[in-house]
Amino acid sequence: MSSQEAIWSPLWRSQVVNQLKQTDSQWDMLIVGGGITGAGIYREATSLGLKVLLVEQRDFAWGTSSRSSKMVHGGLRYLGSGQLGLANDSVKERQNLMNELPGLVNPLPFMMGHYKGMFPGPWIFDKLLAIYDFMAGHRYRKYFSKGIRDFFVPGMNTSQLKGATQFSDAVTDDARLVMRVLHEGNTDGGTAVNYLKAVDTLKTETKGIEKVSGLKLEDQISGEQFEVSAKVVINASGTWTDELRQTLGQKKVIRPLRGSHLVVPFWRLPSAFTVSFFHAKDKRPVFVFPWEGVTVIGTTDLDHQQNSNEESSITREEIDYLLDAANLQFPEANLLKGDIRATWSGVRPVVSKNQDKAVDSNTPNKPSDEKREHAVWDDQGLISVAGGKLTTYRLIAMDVLQKAAPYLPEISTDFKKTSHFKPSTLSSGFVELSSELKKRLLGRYGAHAHTLVSHARELENGLEKISTTDTLWAEIIWSCQSETVQHLDDLLLRRTRIGLLLDDGAEEVFSGIRDICQQYLAWDDVKWQAERKRYQNIIKRHYSLPE
Ligand SMILES: Cc1cc2nc3c(=O)[nH]c(=O)nc-3n(C[C@H](O)[C@H](O)[C@H](O)COP(=O)(O)OP(=O)(O)OC[C@H]3O[C@@H](n4cnc5c(N)ncnc54)[C@H](O)[C@@H]3O)c2cc1C
The missing domain is CATH 3.30.9.10 (D-Amino Acid Oxidase, subunit A, domain 2)
Structure with a gap:
């Protein structure tokens, strides 16, 4: 899909959504869910040359993938409870991620x-x-x-x-990991759009057999609905997995x-x-x-x-x-x-263990008894995936692609050979940056770190840290310019985490944040006040002590 604006620039989203509404384009793969699971599938599918559209009902990483414990870990607990396969896979993925993303997975x-x-x-x-x-x-x-x-x-x-x-x-910033993985998929030609919700599955019938052939989508900014079609649809909607599966008559399986x-x-x-x-x-x-x-x-x-x-x-x-x-x-x-x-x-x-029963009926087993392995289902061409861990997202993506392969006969199924992240460096000219900071920026922004730092140098305080955090003012600007920020909470809770790291959701730095949003996102005073109110409500209700 082409757009005149650079991918994820402030005007890009509305242009792409308009094109989606107007053109009857056929995708190879539609992915529902912009958490780590959806992002991992997106990244691997785009690297195979597939034409992929990912839709996220809120913001990227808005679900569990910005609210985990942020460990990239083998899971000693899994080892202790005899889940050897999960522990072994996780340890190996931990080692891979530490090697490939120093500065983001440490x-x-x-x-x-x-x-x-x-x-x-x-x-x-x-x-x-x-x-x-x-x-x-x-x-x-x-x-x-x-x-x-x-x-x-x-x-x-x-x-x-x-x-x-x-x-x-190892430890990471989970929401930034999602963004890093999505950026890689964008570079390989994918289209990932936030605030676009899948509201229903579309089906077509051939020789008496029904198959899922697309989705009805709803733009969460304008409220408009439209349809898109694809060879295969992936449901990576985390705790919401049952909702799309239930449109095909499947029972609930998520606890x-x-x-x-x-x-x-x-x-x-x-x-x-x-x-x-x-x-x-x-x-x-x-x-x-x-x-x-x-x-x-x-x-x-x-x-x-x-x-x-x-x-x-x-x-x-x-x-x-x-x-x-x-x-x-x-x-x-x-x-x-x-x-x-x-x-x-x-x-x-x-x-849940009780997959064959409806899990509404108060399952007797304790939460900690439930296994954390992922599962993949194919329901008439809707491939759903749930469970697993942040750490093993790439292995989960491989399993999903294997399951989707019958619907995509043109792809090779030798997925394990694909590399995860394109190597990137920052030129030695940036003498004012410590090696630690370079590593941090490269881990988070990959090939875009160069542009981020070059721009930061031209600004008065671009390379300064925000209050007591390690986040640079330049990172806020970069996200506004290049990471499809729609709301203030996208910027302060997921693109950066300063809303969690400073008192009162980072209120002390609001005047600087307002200036940046007004300059780079063209928010006028009315929009800024509305966003500020929305954000403070979210902080109060979901990121503070209960009243
Ligand atoms: C408290 C906690 C701690 C954890 N700690 C760790 C840890 O330390 N290490 C680790 O490896 N794992 C950890 N995990 C597990 C890990 O966080 C999750 O397995 C992982 O984040 C799940 O990612 P996901 O993409 O499947 O789900 P999500 O991140 O929830 O993403 C699903 C997305 O789908 C979107 N969506 C839903 N319905 C629709 C729709 N109809 N249309 C469009 N979009 C839709 C949602 O908005 C959401 O953003 C932890 C989990 C929890 C809860």
Whole structure:
């Protein structure tokens, strides 16, 4: 699909939506869902030369993929519960992503304390980690018997502490990972449009057999509806997977499980490590980890019964549960509700064990008993996928393409040979940037990092950091220019994360943000005020303490 405007520039979206409405174009593949699962399929499908349209009902990564725990991890928990395949795949993907996206997927050391009479003891934990390290092809584990709270994790509870084991996983910015993957797909000729919702499946009948042949779409900005057709339709809509499948008479299979997090200032709970431990109340694993200059405490695992059309929100019970966990592990910190800077909650699209029964009927098994593996279904040419993890998004994409292959006879099914990310560098001329900052920008923006920095140099404060965050003012400008920002929350909660990292959704820097939105998105005062109100409402209802 051609558009006069450069891809994802401020005017691009309306031009492309107009073309979609007016022309009766046939796509190879339509993808519903702009989370990591949809993005991964988009990236792999475009690299095979397919003509692909991805539609997202809200903003890219608006669903679970901006509200995960942000670990790119093998999942020791999966290993412990015998899900060896998932653990092995995840460890290998973790290694691949760390190698390919340094600066966006970074190693993160973990620490697990061993307390007298409590699980896990150092010996058994070492054996588990030996398998984990074997899968990675690298030894990361190390045992410490001294200096734990002095040198490694200040304030950690040392009563009855025998020692601690260090091991390694990785951490990312989940929403930026989605954007990076989508950018790669754009470069290979794909079309990804936000605020475009699939409202129904279209079917055609050949020789008495019905097949899904397209979608009815609704533009969430203008409210207009129109139809698009494709050889195959992919449903990667996460916790909403059942909705499109139900248009074909399928039963519900998704059990939505919520997990919530607290953000506190780093100085209130400083740690260079992720501290992993078991909650005293229910023995579930919880962790405290450093992320983007703040400390995060997570997570819970509960049936999610809130309205699925709104962002999920933390409850009072979850706040108490997470504060109790942190205060037991770090008694001296004495964290209070007033220390909480932000919260976020995500919903796991878990494929329930009770697939053959309707899962509405209150499934008896505990949330933590549910397996986290993904599943793929082909219902009359609607290929649906759900479950799995952020970490394994590429493997999930391969499985989906295998399932879609019968509808796309022209493609080769030797998918594993495709490379994920195009290599990119920043010229050595940018002497004012530290190597750490270069890595961060390259990881996040790939080949676009060069343009971002070149433009930043021409601006007065382009290379300055925003308040106490690592985000540059130039990143805000870049996103406005080149990342189809429609609302203020797109910019402050997903393109950048400053709404989660600064007090009150980053209100202290609003005047600078307003100037940029007015200059680069052409928002007048009325539009800015409306966006500000909308954003503050979202922050209050979904990213703060409950009232
Ligand atoms: C609390 C929590 C912590 C987690 N931590 C980790 C972790 O540390 N590491 C890890 O690897 N994994 C983690 N996960 C799992 C991981 O986040 C998810 O598996 C992954 O983000 C799911 O991505 P998705 O694209 O399938 O779903 P989503 O990100 O929810 O994307 C689906 C998208 O589809 C869109 N959509 C829905 N219906 C329509 C429609 N009709 N038309 C158009 N668009 C539609 C939605 O708006 C949404 O944006 C965690 C999950 C949770 C909940």
